[in-house]
Amino acid sequence: MRGSLPIAAAILAGFALVAAALYFRPAAPVVTTGAAVAAAVPGRPATGSASAVAAPADPAAKPAAPPPDASALQARAIAALAPARAQWLETCWAKLTAGQTDPPRSRFRLSLQFDAEGHEVGRGFISPREGTNPAVDACINALPVEPLRLAATGAPFRLELDLQVP
Secondary structure (H helix, E strand, O other): OOOHHHHHHHHHHHHHHHHHHHHOOOOOOOOEEEEEEOOOEOOEOOOEEEEEEEOOOOOOOOOOOOOOOHHHHHHHHHHHOHHHHHHHHHHHHHHHOOOOOOOOOEEEEEEEEEOOOOEEEEEEEEOOOOOOOHHHHHHHHHOOOOOOEOOOOOOOEEEEEEEEEO
């Protein structure tokens, strides 16, 4: 029993050190901008809004570059999603809302993460609890979409796109 007390104290001290290190670490700067963007697919009106957040860079790396032009990146991402949006309309919206009068629109947020070269490295799909069509949202989320490729910015970045179907 005596041997377990120093081990327990060492474990507790280790947890305290890790907690203190996490609590007192310096915060990374975040730059946020917002803009309204319209997703144009021939014959289909759509609305969207988006915001871009510059991801924190490695402090040991070269000096921070100015944040990328958020509105240009958002417009490029919306344009790159046009083929996927057409698939969403055909595969999910048309089939799941056939025969319904005035079905609720599908509203969701795509959170896209890109590396410094403009390659998509992560994607999140967020659907609100109310005011949307959950069956269509689930179908859209399940469909595979090729990773997007945007212009290189020199710094990692994130885009959040609020989209509607149709």
